Amino acid sequence: MSSHPQTIRVAISDLNGVMRGKRLPGDYALKLAKGAVQLPLSVINVDVTGADIEDSPLVFETGDADGILVPTGRGPVPLPWLDSDQPLYPMELRRSRDTPFEADPRTALRWVLEGFTRHGWTVQAATELEFTLVDDAGHALGPVRNPLNDRPVEMAEILALGHMDAFDSFLTDLYTGAQEMGIPAQTVTSESGIGQFEITLHHQEALRAADDTWLFKELIRGMARRHGMAATFMAKPFEDDAGNGMHVHFSIWDADGRNMLDERTPEGQARLDGAIAGSLAAMEGATLIYAPHANSYARLVPGAHAPTSICWGHDNRTAALRIPRGGPETRRLEHRVAGGDTNPYLVMAVILGAALHGIDKGLTPPEPITGNAYDQDCPQLAPDWATAIERFETCPIMAEIFPPLLRDCLLRCKRQEMEVMDGIDPDAHWKTYLDTA
Known part of the structure; x- marks a missing residue:
């Protein structure tokens, strides 16, 4: 795994355990701890097909607000099945850098x-x-x-x-x-x-x-x-x-x-x-x-x-x-x-x-x-x-x-x-x- 990969991945676990996230330029690795990457809070609450939940409170009560991705400390992790060097950073989804998001499955286990x-x-x-x-x-x-x-x-x-x-x-x-x-x-x-x-x-x-x-x-x-x-x-x-x-x-x-x-x-x-x-x-x-x-x-x-x-x-x-x-x-x-x-x-x-x-x-x-x-x-x-x-x-x-x-x-x-x-x-x-x- 290169110390300067061209791209990286960030991912959270949704409620079904499916990885949801983004592919980013490699230099984003230095910004992750600062909360530089965001995802909608509602991404936790999609169904197994990847579709939004029609009556999700994360859409109608929050206006589909963004959450902050914060590294779990488990990355970077190589993905050996890929041909490209594209390490993964596992993340937690939070309301802010210091405020947990109650629907995040990893947060639930931590609690x-x-x-x-x-x-x-x-x-x-x-x-x-x-x-x-x-x-x-x-x-x-x-x-x-x-x-x-x-x-x-x-x-x-x-x-x-x-x-x-x-x-x-x-x-x-x-x-x-x-x-x-x-x-x-x-x-x-x-x-x-x-x-x-x-x-x-x-x-x-x-x-x-x-x-x-x-x-x-x-x-x-x-x-x-x-x-x-x-x-x-x-x-x-x-x-x-x-x-x-x-x-x-x-x-x-x-x-x-x-x-x-x-x-x-x-x-x-x-x-x-x-x-x-x-x-x-x-x-x-x-x-x-x-x-x-x-x-x-x-x-x-x-x-x-x-x-x-x-x-x-x-x-x-x-x-x-x-x-x-x-x-x-x-x-x-x-x-x-x-x-x-x-x-x-x-x-x-x-x-x-x-x-x-x-x-x-x-x-x-x-x-x-x-x-x-x-x-x-x-x-x-x-x-x-x-x-x-x-x-x-x-x-x-x-x-x-x-x-x-x-x-x-x-x-x-x-x-x-x-x-x-x-x-x-x-x-x-x-x-x-x-x-x-």
Whole structure:
């Protein structure tokens, strides 16, 4: 990456996690911290097609005022899938240089994390991202072609090293690109879907983990295109195949490096109980964050490897909330509900905000389940998009976690998207979601 690139990019995350921004002359890099670049505040509140929200308060109440872009400190980041040297500066959208904008998703996560800071704690988090390589050249979405023989991949290859060999060039470039971007990519596995892979990112400070997940999704899409394929995080690319999830692991630590969820002490046990109980209490109301699109609900089917039951268990992958194996000194939670088609900032904000809610309220969880969660009588996530919107709007925990303006904008966005997607043949939904979800 050159120290004097001809052009640079600046980008924010909208409510769907889509990058919105500008391409600028390279010398603008020196002006970014001064607030030299502006975007309309309403750009946060566009729908998944990129259209303005018809009744957005950001247009009618503010006159579609401009906001100021402020660097997050995460850039400049190279974009290895491009031929040109065009580094990206991730930004936050603010009302002014010193005044946050309540609807900015990254700001929402920062505010949740400030609640942990008030306790003297930090949050370490990591994500596991599932994605599917596909062929989008035809009228219908098709399975990816094997680079070794150019034939469509016809079956899942769970944990098959030979399957990864076929895509070695792509995966190698993905690791190299992640290293160049400063993203701590760890394990890659061949998953249970056709052309599906999962890559884990290393545990790190939660805001950085969300930043890296947001950037990593762009790297995966861009590098797939460079290799003549498409990569999608759609929750359910193919009707009869596995869906894509995004699992979030998190733990809580004090300034002395002690795990606050270590159940060997009464205080640690109470915090662990509270984090579990708060996570469960928020799940139904938070379904819209975990499943934000029409296609998302094709994944949330009982028995299809995506958790639908609001429950928890020890090392139980059928439960929505899993306590992985490990000693109490490294205790963490794995939240397994979110689809790959989600906004990492909003997902982490609601997961961590719910956990903190449970800790602060001293909530107590039900007993952990044993066995298959799908065979047990447990509370369920919102079953469809319309119900998820309604439950998000009325859930008091969502009102506690997210500012009113963000909730209002998200609700208007999703209601407009419902109308848009209702007018499109479900078999063509992939054309909307392939590169945006």
